[in-house]
Amino acid sequence: MPISIFGFQALWSPYFLGVLVLITILYFLVTVKWRDKFKDSEPLKQKEALLFVSGMLLLYIIKGGPVDLLGHIIFTMHMFQMAFLVLLAPPLIIMGIPSWLWRSIINRPVIKPVFDLFTKPMLAIIIFGMVFSFYHIPLIFDFVKMNSLLHAAVSILLFGSALLYWWPVVNNLEGAYKFHGLKKLAYLFGLSVLITPACALIIFSDTAFYATYTDGQAWQQAMALCVPAGTLAQLGLTGPELFTNMSALEDQRTGGITMKVVQELIFTVFLWLVFYEWLRNENKNADEITAKTIEDRKNMALHRHNA
Template sequence: MPISIFGFQALWSPYYLVALVLITLLYFFITVKWRGKFKDSEPLQQKEALLFVSGMALLYIIKGSPIDLMGHIMFTMHMVQMALLLLLVPPLLIMGIPTWLWRWFIELPIIKPLFLFFTKPMLALLLFGIFFSVYHLPLVFDFVKQDMLLHSLMSGTLFILAIFYWWPLVNKLEGMHKFHGLKKLGFLFALSVLMTPACALIIFSDAPFYATYSDADAWLQAMALCVPIGTLSQLNLSGPELFSSMSLIEDQRTGGITMKIIQELVFTVFIWLVFYEWLRNENDNAEEITAKVMQDRKEMAYHRHNG
């Protein structure tokens, strides 16, 4: 059965699109037209603009396009959403917002102590990893998926925690928690380890976990999060099996595998970028390092000769 039966609003979320477009326009007004009102502001770089727009476009694809609707029908698509929303959008937005604008935001009253506290690397890592695992416990997941407010709060909290996690890895603001060089690799690896138990439990399960994908009443309740009630009431639907050829257990296992694959791909790209940055710094400082080594050897030889 085609998903087009749910209607244009459920498929393309026009209000959400308008909201993201307005936020993007505000970004350009602040970083270009109103830049002079901010202390130590600098011209917007093309790279920053591209990163921010890419992040916002991906945010719409994840939460506003038919992918969001399919995320309520297939667990696999839900995990695709989660992987992209938590592992790719945050670094794109962090790097896309100019440093001077981040500085202005963080210096606001109350924001700075909270930001410094929650972006402590180990705390950010643990909070994100634990919250992700707890969210995917069947009891929690089914409860949250059937309530609009709880679902929004949970998704929003996970996204904010993902920003806190990515902050030490990609921010360029002085005085903030951040990793340099190869320490970033250990931080990425640590998150991979923390996410593994939840994914493994999903992948190697013998039975479907989630009522919102297996029970007709729970599924319809969850569908109300993205499909107008009036539209749902006119459709005679028995469950998500009408829209997918995969069995529930196959869908669940595929979702867990998909999350791990996307996670590894994203981390591989960032690991390559970290290694490239480290290698470039080593090459840039090669002459300085060589000169220091030669000076140390001369001093050792001098002390040996006069010792």
Template structure:
């Protein structure tokens, strides 16, 4: 059965397009047009603009395109959505917003206290792993999926936990804690390990765990998160099997596997960049040590010759 039966609004989320365009326009107004109104600022870098625009495009793809609709029909798409929303988009947003804007945000009275607690590496790591794991407990997952308010609140805080998890890795704001390259490697590995149990539970479960993907009535209620109730009331649907040839267990297992694969790919890229920076720092330190030793040797030699 074609997805077009759910209508244009469910497929393409025009309201989200408007929000993303608005955020993008504000971003360029602040970083380019109004930049000189700030006491401290720098010209917008091309790389920052690219990071931010990519983040906005990906945000629309995972939350506004047909992928969002499919994430309510197939668990596989849900996990792909989670991987991009939690592991990639926060990094792009952090990298895309100039440091001097972040400086203003994190130094604000209330925000400063929040960052002081939740941006600590150990806290950020465990809070994200806990939020991700709790979210995918079947009872919690099905409850959240059936209530638009709960879903919105929990998704927001889950995304926020992902943001704080990524913050110590890539922020370059003065006064904020910055991890050494070697610590970053351990931090990334620790993150991968901590969310592995939740993925393993999903992958190796002997049967499908989520009613919102297996029970027709529950699934139809969950679809109200992305499809107008007026549209659903005019359709006769028995369940997600109308749009998916995979078994519920196979769909669930594939979703868990893809989540781990995407996580490994994203973390591998970050690890490569961190390792490259660490290698350059080590080489630079080696060169400085060698140059200092040569200068000391030459100075000692000159003193000897004078005597």
């Protein structure tokens, strides 16, 4: 059955799109038109603008487009959505905001001590790992999925904790802590290890344990978060089985596998970029040492000649 039966609002989330458009407009107003109002500001780089817009576009695709609706219908799509929400959108947005704007936001008496605390690498990775894992405990997951305000709050919490996790990896703010080289590789690997138990529980379970994807009444309550009540009542649907050929258990296992596969693919790209950066710096340092050695030898030879 096509998901178009749920209507335009459920498919394209126009209100969420409006919010993201307003945020994007504000971003360009601050970084271009109002830039002179900020101390030590610099012209917006094309790369930064592209990264930020890409982050906003990705947020809309996974939380506002048909993917979000499918995430309420099929668990596999929920995990696909979750992977991009916490593993790709946050670094794009962090890198897309200029350092001078980050400095203006963070360097405030109330914000700075709190931000410095929660972006400490060990605390950031533990918080994100715990938020992700606890959210996917069946009892908590089903309760959250059936309450619109709670679901929105948890989505913001997940995204916020992901921003804190990615900060030590991708920020370019002078004076802020940032991993380099092999430490960055270890930090990325650490998160992969932390979220593995939750994914393993989902993949290797013998039963489908999320009521919002197995119980008709719970599924309808969860669907009410993105489908207008009137539309849902008219359709008279009883569960997700009309939209997928997979059983609930197959869907659950596929969802866990999807999360791990997407996570590994994203991390592989970042690991390659980190390794390339580290190798380039090592070669640069080696070239500098070689050049200095040659210069020292020339100076010594000149000194001996003059003597």
